[in-house]
Amino acid sequence: MKAGAVSKYNPDHNVDPIYAAAQAWRDKSLISSGSVFIDGKELLSQKLLDELDQRFVKNLDVGEGDFLSKLKVQLSEGSADCRQLMAESLWLALLFPSNVGATKKRENVLEIWSWSGTDLDATHPLLSDAVLKGVGSAGTAYNTHRWRELVFLIGALRDFKARDGSEREQITSEPWAFSGWLSSLPEARHRQLIHILPHLLFPDTFERISSESDKRQILAGFGDTPEKEIK
Numbered sequence: 001m002k003a004g005a006v007s008k009y010n011p012d013h014n015v016d017p018i019y020a021a022a023q024a025w026r027d028k029s030l031i032s033s034g035s036v037f038i039d040g041k042e043l044l045s046q047k048l049l050d051e052l053d054q055r056f057v058k059n060l061d062v063g064e065g066d067f068l069s070k071l072k073v074q075l076s077e078g079s080a081d082c083r084q085l086m087a088e089s090l091w092l093a094l095l096f097p098s099n100v101g102a103t104k105k106r107e108n109v110l111e112i113w114s115w116s117g118t119d120l121d122a123t124h125p126l127l128s129d130a131v132l133k134g135v136g137s138a139g140t141a142y143n144t145h146r147w148r149e150l151v152f153l154i155g156a157l158r159d160f161k162a163r164d165g166s167e168r169e170q171i172t173s174e175p176w177a178f179s180g181w182l183s184s185l186p187e188a189r190h191r192q193l194i195h196i197l198p199h200l201l202f203p204d205t206f207e208r209i210s211s212e213s214d215k216r217q218i219l220a221g222f223g224d225t226p227e228k229e230i231k
Contacts, residue, residue, distance in 0.1 A: 017130040018095055022200035024126065025092055030160070031172055036088055037113075037124055043085045046161045051082045052089075053158060057151050067146055068108065072115060080116035086150075087112035087120070089157075091127075093149055096196045097142055098134030105132045135199075142192050152191045159185060175202035 021036075028034045035043040055078040061070040075083050087109050094105045106127050113120040125131070142149065160168060160181075171181050179198040188194045199206040 012098075013133055014130070015133075015135050017128070018133070018135055019200065019203050021126050021131045022092075022095060025088075026172060026201055029088070030157075031168070033161075035084070036091070036126060037120060038084075043081060043088060044157065044161075046158070048079075048081055048085045049154060049158045049161060051078060052085060052154050055082060056086065057154055060147070060151075068111060071112070071147075075115060080118070083116040084113055087116075089150060089153055090146075093146070093153060093193070094132070094134075095200055096135055097138035099137045099139070100134065100143060102129040102132035102134075138192055138196065149191055149193050152185070152187055152193055155187075156182060156185055156193075175205035178202065179206065 025036045029036050029044040033042050033044045035041040056071070056074050059074050061074060063070075071086070075086060090112060091105075091109045094100060094108070106122065109127065110120055110122055120127075160171065163171070170177050172178065175198065178201065179194075182188060182197060183194050195206075
């Protein structure tokens with residue numbers, strides 16, 4: 001069995017389209033700043049990330065109400081492109097979890113995109129069931145703390161775009177450089193995305209595990225390593 005075959009194996013369905021979608025995001029958006037859905041459109045730019053930081057990260061609503069209704073208010077004074085970037089950011093964050101249905105994922109992304117004043121084609125290949133089925137459970141916390149994961153993601157992308165070209169190239173081409181960079185960011189220790197994104201972008205290197213506690217248990221099973229060292 002070749003390297004990476006086990007980490008990408010899923011007994012329930014073919015997950016190749018999911019990893020292909022993650023690679024498309026890396027090439028089109030992370031590296032080239034383009035939209036993953038609309039060819040030729042720039043969305044993942046420093047300017048729009050700064051706007052999302054202003055409208056969402058620094059304008060949090062922790063009161064009553066569901067995620068989407070609060071998000072709509074937070075982005076109400078934002079640009080159309082800012083709202084589209086949020087839709088794409090949520091799409092990326094939802095690629096991994098299999099404990100959220102493909103239909104619900106698609107509905108959420110389409111709704112946020114619609115706030116920009118235009119509709120995204122629901123039949124877009126990157127919104128297909130094959131792409132949105134997920135590769136593993138992220139637990140209930142990942143969904144209930146979705147806003148925290150998005151806050152972290154936006155901060156990570158702003159940090160990435162602020163770096164020089166050689167640093168960005170190293171981060172996007174080397175698995176451990178990517179993981180090391182992501183894990184070094186503020187609040188990284190508490191976010192599941194530090195496990196999820198490395199697996200999606202480098203599935204031949206990182207296992208299909210989204211939980212730090214699960215990784216600890218696996219390491220503990222391999223010997224007598226003290227728990228402090230495992231942490």
